[in-house]
Amino acid sequence: MNEALSLWIEIPVALLLVLSGIFTLSSxxxxxxxxxxxQRxxxxxxxxxxxxxxxxxxxILYFSALDHKLSLHAWLIIIFLSLTVxxxxxxxxxxxxxxxxxGGHGDEVPLPVGQVAAASPQTTSSASHIQS
Incomplete structure (x- = not known):
């Protein structure tokens, strides 16, 4: 299996792998x-x-070109990662x-969803305005 792949396959594969490295570096x-x-x-x-x-x-590009048939086994990996990440x-x-x-770290954190409406005076005044 020492066949050389076409340059038309090697270039997109290399670009995709370099792009992957750039995404990882930016991360x-x-x-x-x-x-x-x-934020982190x-x-x-x-x-x-x-x-x-x-x-x-x-x-997918590399193994499809190497085997001369569509190779989709890598889709299982990306589907699993797309669901778990x-x-x-x-x-x-x-x-x-x-x-x-x-923990009481003193940092400002958002209130739980049920307490947001009770803590906001604008919400209660607009609700009483609607009832009258």
Whole structure:
């Protein structure tokens, strides 16, 4: 299996892999540059998703050209990652928000959804205006 692949396949595969590296590098820069946990969790999640898609497309191109048939086994990996990365990000955010609310760190955190309407005087005055 020492066949050389066409340059028309090698160039897009190489560009997709370089693009994946750029996304990963920008994720690392965002992780170092931002200060709070909530700001730091976005660059890795977004860049990881984009980088994974680039590697998946490069893999599909490469193995399809190598085997001379459509190779879609890499789709299983990207489908799994596309489902788990956002869910993991949401769970991490909710965990940190819970820790900040119960730990009393003194940081400003948003109120729980049920308490937002009760704490806002504009909401109660507009509600009483609608009833009258």
């Amino acid at each position: 690392a820069v965002g992780l170092v540059r931002f200060h709070s946990f909530f 969790m976005h660059p890795p999640a977004l860049a990881f998703s984009f980088a994974s898609w680039c590697v998946t497309l490069a893999s 956002p869910v993991t990000t949401i769970l991490l955010a909710r965990t940190e928000l819970f820790r900040k609310r119960t």
